[in-house]
Amino acid sequence: MSMSASPLNGRTAVVTGAARGLGAALARDLAARGAKVALLGREEGALNRVRDSLPGTSACWEVDVTDDRGMARAGARIRAELGPPSVVVANAGVAEGGPFGASDPAVWRRVVEVNLVGSAVTARTFLPDLVGTAGYFLQVGSLASIGAAPMMSAYCASKAGAEAFAHALRAEVAHQRVGVGIAYINWTDTDMIRDADQHAVLRALRGHMPPPARKVYPVAHVARRLVTAIERRRPSVYVPGWLRATQLVRAAMPPVVTMLSRRELPRLAAVESFEATGLLGAGGRAAGGTGPRPAHD
Template identity: 55%
Template structure:
């Protein structure tokens, strides 16, 4: 019955592009949209993992290995998608990485990499696919986070990038709505991806979670989140909340920075500077794979220093 409904549904036969589709929410969403009858283009850094994800889909899929911080690579990916599957009707800017640790002990290149992937990568994705979305009068979904509500210490790059991605999507919406392109922003809370695998070792996140109501401490599966995102895509929703109760937090949003700071001061005051520095690093297998690929490429082709010709 579900397969029959998918073939007749509003998304059936259309093309969706999901970045960061090799694992986690991206993989789960690609699977969910495929079940709804869409043709999928999976974009990501890990070619073998992408192929495994594509093999589990219900319908046609195209795997494209691409770094979202590389505009030329994304432009090539956009051409491949249109040539192989047709113009995109849905584009989900999901690619993201996170790094934890004190700002002063985080490598400058790593801090910048988080911003580049999560914020600049979203803008690059939009730039590459907007011509197709304009022709199809499609839908662009920016994956944001409750990290944009109240920035947590030891997560400065991630929180800044997600707040920036939210702001970018809001600005983009006003520009492209007149030409028929809808822009949605999805707010995700605790989600069971490899990015939160080490959550119990992160003092501020542990404390923040402990001080939240019982229902807010629950970690949601990628499949649950994907169902919410798919529903938002179907309805071209301006905002998607996963879980749904997040929408009721919006009136309280101005209070969150002060509440987060209060919890953080107490928790960080109980830890030495050395203990805080020990927590620095990339979170999750996907983030580590991206960072290792970036470091390898940078060492092979180092950027010119000041004064270089």
């Protein structure tokens, strides 16, 4: 679809977690389709580089998505500089792995805060704009929203919560002509996933998934599918497409996962001990703190 033909042309789109990975790829695809893009994230230097690489009009702000006041200030500047948003993508997310009992409580809590509370703060900040523009909110979820896995308790809990939040929000604002979609994505080639493979606990987790579920997808491919779903105001988008089928067997997944885990985890632990990973990837480490942060690269 050409820029002029895209319904995003001339619209303002907000992307959280836009400094790298999927967020940066989403910003590029949105800008390529003519949107004015507001990039939000924790890494000012990286945000600036993404902004400078985009065609058309864009701007960026360093902000923590869990900070209500900071997000409100960023929202006010976006409205003043780019206009009221028609599209908001709650993409910011972090992950950690390892046994729940050995997890750092602060790290575990931070995953839930960024992935779930941060999505709610994002929606609260921009919901009046989306009502005014009859806009669209996309919650980036995961296969973990559908089926929980061992050694990923914080991530699975937060992504399942974000899915439930998006469903509730969709029902609440449908009569106001605001669309709410959920993106269910699998392994995507970001620094988070590359870092995950360096840890035995997560490398083993992915290695014991069925072959189709192990595949890592290029970030540009995932972003392109998500932006097309935004254009079409889809209530859901699955990348890869076969993930949709997991909804049909959702109720059967927990006992199957438990059965496999009861058999495999002791065997794997005998080979290599499972330890907490901490927040994964450069983006996860940048998001690890709370409150205002100095500018950094």
